[in-house]
Amino acid sequence: MDKRTFLQTAAVLIGGGAVVPFWGCTPRVPARTNWAGNLTYSTNQLYRPETVEEVQEVVRRAARVRPLGSRHCFNTIADSQHAQLSLELLPHEITFNEGTVSVPGSMRYGELIPILNEQGVALHNLASLPHISVAGACATATHGSGITNGNLATAVQRMEIVNAAGELVSLSRETDGQRFAGAVVGLGSLGVVTRVTLKTEPSYDVRQYVYLDVPLDSVGQYFNDILARAYSVSIFTDWQTTESTQIWIKERADQVIEPIEPELFGGQLADRKVHPVLALSAEACTEQMGAVGPWHALLPHFKMEFTPSSGEELQTEFFVARENAPAVAEVLRGMSDQLNPLLMISEVRSIKADDLWMSTAYGRDSVAFHFTWYQDWEGLQALLPTLEEALSPFDIRPHWGKNFGMEPAVLRSRYEKLNDFRALVNEFDPSGKFRNAFTQRYLFG
Template sequence: MVKRVIFSLSLGLAGGVVLSKILRTKRKAKSTGQDAGLKNWAGNLTYSTNQVHYPASVEEVQAIVKNCHKVRALGSRHSFNQIADSGENLISLQLMASVVSLEKGVHTVTVEGGMRYGELAPFLQENGYALPNLASLPHITVVGACATATHGSGIQNGNLSTTVSAVEFVNAEGEVVTLSREKDGEAFKGAVVGLGGLGVVTKITLDLQPAFDMQQVVYRNLPMSALKDHFLEIQAKGYSVSLFTDWRNQNINEVWIKSRVEDGVSTIEPELFGATLATENMHPIESESAVNTTEQLGVPGPWYDRLPHFKMGFKPSAGKELQSEYFVPVEHAYEAMMALEQIQDKISPHIFISEIRTIKADDLWMSPQYNKTTVAFHTTWKQDIEVVMELLPLMEAQLAPFNPIPHWGKLFTMAPEVVQARYEGLEDFRQLLHQHDPGGKFRNEFLQKYIYPAS
């Protein structure tokens, strides 16, 4: 309590108006119980502090950052590790979730740092625009997804951060910094997948394209052997393609193919290399109800209601699951898949499902797709953290010949020096972090471990 009073008084000296707004927003958030034993979405992580600030303007973010010794930005809490954790202060921008501007002349939209894809997408549709891709769940924040290189699928689609054309953030000195693709070149490429290390991202600008309709179909029971000679062909069957497997019987349980509908005409093949077309809507986990999955069976609909696997209006539960994900160069897709299949007897009893997707290469320093198109092996585990943490090293060992890179926001056990060695631009990124945060205000245990060399 004493600590909080001292902090409030110091802010009061900086400006009474800002102080009163900050206190109001913090009280509002606390009255909802959001800070009580604050956990991530899955419930496997309890954050190291309950000191959460809820600013409602950039000026309030500046004031908070200036008066914090250590602080981290908190998004939608969909990360499964400590990347967003702080032992002292967290900043949530959930009160800053508006569209700032829609620039039709240059086809971009600028949104505040708390905006979620599920809120942004219908607005874009209403104005005749679309994003190139979306992740499986629409409930994550735009900034959090881009800062960790989160992705959808598609052999010709980059991860979500590749649509960013400008970012605005508050650095460690409380200064507002804007970096853009057009004006800032290499520094911009380092800032987009910033892992929360440069500051608190208050605004982000995204490239848009004209709105489009899509359809999706699901094929059931594709033999894994069909992927040996046809992996890329199958991945090119649609705009976005996902393979779901429980690693039993060398079988791909479901193939989800999402295709753009051009001029209202589309072709649906009755069979796909031995897999048969589903005749009812499916959930990625066959035994689960499909009530909350996006429409299938080739029914056309707007892009934002087909690209995610789950409906915009669906509110996910507290998430009784854990997730891991590893990326390997796409040319090793089949070999890597079969390497994981060799340990199917160990992993299959402990998973709900695994998803295999592709993501196009990009030029962002801290993106797992930097200079290489990758295949992603994403696993949704049953929520037994001890078992999962014992099995992850086995998966990593099987993938080791293919130089895997873990998703920044998922669970992994790879040695820090191994992760660091996979990023060509790491030293440049460290210098960029030092430029905007020389004292390490935004550096937490996760960044210290995986970005900086061991002391």
């Protein structure tokens, strides 16, 4: 389809959403939801351009529009009362250079990583599931684990953004310094990220194994030792029972590998593949029990070919400075009776500090406390103020794409570069074309 045809095409229903000309009315079409199904988007007007030029034209003509990624956010950060723009129909053109790979922003990690592996290169880390888009993950500071590993956004070396005027702007770490540091975790506020260049390294193998029945006393006593045990480590627990508490260890085969002990930190080496929620089937999980495989096959918890959901769920995550993490763990253990009616499982991971202004790990080595909840929004709304108040002494930062109840003024106080970020946003979007209710409330107030 050429640009003229795209702009003149009447609204059609594609994939449950409407592709409409920017001057058209929103047709009556089935409502669209996010991945978890807990949020119905406020607009059925969805643009799905097929070229960057079409993206520019849509943005240039639109009064208000919001970028939409893989729909994995649990809150309204990607919502719009007006229109959304998805890049899912843009061609997947991938360019390799020495030490980098350039990809369309809409590409999902699960689609990219086998291609990287074929070229003998890898990324430094991956999130727990590979189904998320590159641009969306970086824009919200999504992360994996490892005390030496920054979040996924720290791999970005260059990005191309369509600003509010419809201009294609390039920013790079090498040439744009602080402006680049402000733009990478952009929260969809600077424009539509059409292309991202990521840092790569030679491909490597990973070995994964799990310990079960880890005493919570051991988690508290050896907290830092556990997270430093390997390249990437996750602790799963309900903060109440030994039976729920697991340690997932992912070692790089090209680094020093510790012997696989039959017992570690009081836990027992798993003799079977398990799911983080033990009652659920482990079929969708990546291989364990000392399995060695390519980085992309074992760094995530879930395989690309499976839907990683345990059903309808909600998610919350709070980031604290690493030195405060053991104390946070003790607070959560003391709250387990309040948490468990809603809590499916909690995961603890570590993230290296970075210089990205709106990153949840900006300026501090961090530990993330993640909560997967049963989908009871009314109950979670009642619980979140209590949970956040209990953790408030630790200057928590919530994950930008998950559920939280923090007051906007408190959230804004956690980001020392917020005023600089606002100025950068105003440079790219002086009229507020990309703003929505979420960003207006939490960023601009």
